[in-house]
Amino acid sequence: MSKPLVFEKPLGMHDTLPALYETKKRIRTKIASFIQSWGYQFIETPTLEYYDTVGAASAMLEKQLFKLLDQEGNPLVLRPDMTAPIARVAGSSLKNAAYPLRLAYDSHLFQAQQREGGRPAEYEQIGIELIGDGTRSADAEVIALMIAALKEAGLENFKVAVGHVGFMNKLFLDVVGTQERAEALRKFLNEKNYVGYREHVKQLKLSSIDERRLLALLGLRGRKETVDEAMNVIDNYESEAALKELQSLWSILEAYDVASDVTLDLTLVRHISYYTGIVFEAYAEGLGSPLAGGGRYDELLEKFNRPAQATGFGIRLDHLIEALDGEEVEAPISCLIFTKEHQAEAIAKAKEMRERGKRVVLQDLSGVADIDALTARYDDISFCIGKKGKENGS
Numbered sequence: 271m272s273k274p275l276v277f278e279k280p281l282g283m284h285d286t287l288p289a290l291y292e293t294k295k296r297i298r299t300k301i302a303s304f305i306q307s308w309g310y311q312f313i314e315t316p317t318l319e320y321y322d323t324v325g326a327a328s329a330m331l332e333k334q335l336f337k338l339l340d341q342e343g344n345p346l347v348l349r350p351d352m353t354a355p356i357a358r359v360a361g362s363s364l365k366n367a368a369y370p371l372r373l374a375y376d377s378h379l380f381q382a383q384q385r386e387g388g389r390p391a392e393y394e395q396i397g398i399e400l401i402g403d404g405t406r407s408a409d410a411e412v413i414a415l416m417i418a419a420l421k422e423a424g425l426e427n428f429k430v431a432v433g434h435v436g437f438m439n440k441l442f443l444d445v446v447g448t449q450e451r452a453e454a455l456r457k458f459l460n461e462k463n464y465v466g467y468r469e470h471v472k473q474l475k476l477s478s479i480d481e482r483r484l485l486a487l488l489g490l491r492g493r494k495e496t497v498d499e500a501m502n503v504i505d506n507y508e509s510e511a512a513l514k515e516l517q518s519l520w521s522i523l524e525a526y527d528v529a530s531d532v533t534l535d536l537t538l539v540r541h542i543s544y545y546t547g548i549v550f551e552a553y554a555e556g557l558g559s560p561l562a563g564g565g566r567y568d569e570l571l572e573k574f575n576r577p578a579q580a581t582g583f584g585i586r587l588d589h590l591i592e593a594l595d596g597e598e599v600e601a602p603i604s605c606l607i608f609t610k611e612h613q614a615e616a617i618a619k620a621k622e623m624r625e626r627g628k629r630v631v632l633q634d635l636s637g638v639a640d641i642d643a644l645t646a647r648y649d650d651i652s653f654c655i656g657k658k659g660k661e662n663g664s
């Protein structure tokens with residue numbers, strides 16, 4: 271690559287200017303206190319983690335990781351996800367804290383992007399992890415909390431798709447026999463390329479029964495009855511158990527009064543490979559990619575020597591803000607312009623205004639080249655200028 275121009279940023283990196291900053295802060299604060307009201311406790315973890323531990327456990331594609339070396343040559347990653355770092359904490363600093371643990375985070379994540387994709391390579395995610403609880407109540411709590419938090423942020427038009435990794439994996443393995451061939455099928459579904467999936471299935475030259483089962487999967491999307499339809503596609507205990515999990519999940523979601531926001535989607539595949547059970551994603555109208563998602567990951571904690579069943583979700587703040595599509599409102603700022611003789615008086619006045627909760631800029635008149643440009647920038651201007659004793663206030 272040729273030398274970048276001074277104002278260029280690395281691929282996928284963005285600046286946040288004041289209006290967006292305010293919007294983000296407002297939404298983040300609302301969601302965070304809502305999450306706290308469900309008893310989750312926020313923690314922070316380092317931006318850098320070891321590549322061999324957390325990097326590998328994050329279960330992302332290698333090419334999505336930002337890698338670097340520390341002074342001693344150990345490979346590090348910029349964290350691509352918060353679930354693995356929190357699993358590390360549960361297995362180390364919090365190893366004496368009894369399960370279930372309810373932890374929350376609001377963190378920047380990093381995933382390298384391809385030039386053509388134009389997607390952000392750094393984004394903020396607010397989420398939770400419920401570790402050490404394998405019940406359907408835990409799955410439902412996490413989904414209900416995600417839905418309620420999105421509503422709290424003001425989001426109205428959205429749907430949550432709920433699927434089951436165990437169900438799909440078993441079906442694929444039964445039919446195509448190898449992980450590799452199953453992965454090829456999952457890839458089409460992950461990209462929501464149903465046409466590609468259909469064509470791929472046809473090329474597999476399966477028995478007509480198996481072909482029908484794989485194609486039937488595409489129709490397994492809808493409400494509660496989807497589970498009964500899915501029962502016809504399977505003939506083994508494991509898949510049946512997965513479907514029963516979805517059945518009981520559904521009735522708890524009804525008790526939370528959020529079932530109307532949910533559709534069952536047995537084609538749902540998430541982009542991270544640590545999931546083992548119920549998974550979900552939230553979509554908003556007009557938004558290309560999901561704004562939130564999560565699921566059950568019952569095998570990750572054992573990588574950190576503290577086996578546990580667990581589930582959680584993450585909400586992407588940038589996508590949520592896009593979906594909210596509200597006006598970015600900057601808080602009003604007053605400007606108090608003074609001349610040297612009135613400085614002490616202006617300082618006192620600004621202090622008093624700030625104590626009343628106003629945002630106040632204190633500006634020495636002699637430091638301003640273009641007074642019109644300055645006054646145009648603020649919502650309210652007052653002056654402490656003129657000869658001592660004669661105030662020119664507004």
Ligand SMILES: N[C@@H](Cc1c[nH]c[nH+]1)C(=O)O
Pocket residue numbers: 351352353397398399542563564565566567581582583584
């Ligand atoms: N870490 C997941 C979200 C999640 C939290 N817990 C389970 N899943 C993500 O980045 O999408």
